[in-house]
Amino acid sequence: MAAFDFNETQPPSQPVQLAVAVVEEIAAVRVDLEERLGPGVTSFERIEDVLPRLNGSPVVVVLGPSCSSADVLATVERSLNGRPDVGAVLVADELSTTVLQLALRSGVKDVLTLQGDTLQIVEAIERVGSGLSTRTGPGPAAAAPATIGSDDGGLGRVTTVFSTKGGSGKSVLATNLAVVLAERAEGPVCLVDADLQFGDVAVMMKLAPTHTIVDAVSSIEQLDTSLLESLLSTHQASGLRVLPAPLEPAFADQIGAAEMVKIVEVLRRFCSHVVIDTPAYFNDVVLGLVEVSDDVLLVAGMDIPNIKNVKIGLQTLRLLNTPMEKLRLILNRANSKVKLDIGGVERTLQVTADALIPSDVVVPQSVNKGVPFVHSHPKSGVAKAVRALADKLTDSEAESRRKRG
């Protein structure tokens, strides 16, 4: 592992070096970890002390056992947020399910035990380090604003479909919206299934994928437009390109925000539009995707628990400084029958709905057939509502193109 001066900015011509920082409160354990990992490791007592010393070059933070508590991991989560240059592994006293879950939810990439083989820790550091990228600005959100349309060599528009509640209709909306966009756009349109554990886009579209996101991640260093294009499946009826979720939920842990963001950035180089389906919770992957998106469709089912969760989701997005212009509220199953007043919901959430999707039995029918409802029932109210949503997205695309001149 290369020695690294945390205070020195590296000249861009030098190959990227991997720095390693140990964070452990108890001195004896800290020294033990330092010695095991060898020269070039810098140690800190607290995670808060590490960040101010970073200069944007990749750093792997090795969290010692004192970092296993929920409190410290919450701080770790805040610190790692939006940092493609920083990756963390936790070396815990013992591997319990609780610690494992807490750590992975905080964005930690791997958890090992202090008693285990040092070689395993070194390998984990190298694996995490290989997925990091240099941070050039204050974070991915500050990347240059996207231009639209691959025809002029610009970047495709990225739309993330998100909701803080499972079953709210993200996947059906993402698939049907992507199909409509694919049939309209000049260039390719790609649907990415970023519900890494339980993604069901492939099933909803009756695809039998040969490749998934796992293949894209395993060649992340070499990933360019032609390699990525060769990994996509095609939905024959619409021409939509699809990057499916891993086939095994266990693979999800290997995929971090930096990798997902890189995949989307390569996709938008050759696609007119990239639509992303997500899981029903915030994690570092979702946050990274929200940051690179032009539109974030927040899907809310029309019942009180859904609205409560969307309210919390909106607050979280605001706390994370997500520009509110990106957000579009989509009310799903918005019929008079559900007896929840749309105006009231909008007032509660302080956001106006951009789309009202009715509840319709053709939706579960089409899901079970594996045919998007915009194809199986093009005249249904749900299909019309999704086409109207696609109009709004393409209108605002044209609008931003006009503004750019």
Ligand SMILES: Nc1ncnc2c1ncn2[C@@H]1O[C@H](COP(=O)(O)OP(=O)(O)O)[C@@H](O)[C@H]1O
């Ligand atoms: N507008 C709707 N009308 C009827 N059923 C719907 C509607 N939207 C979603 N559903 C049903 O709800 C279930 C969950 O939808 P899904 O898209 O998988 O949710 P999520 O991806 O948010 O977990 C699906 O079986 C789908 O058929």
Ligand SMILES: [Mg+2]
């Ligand atoms: Mg889903």
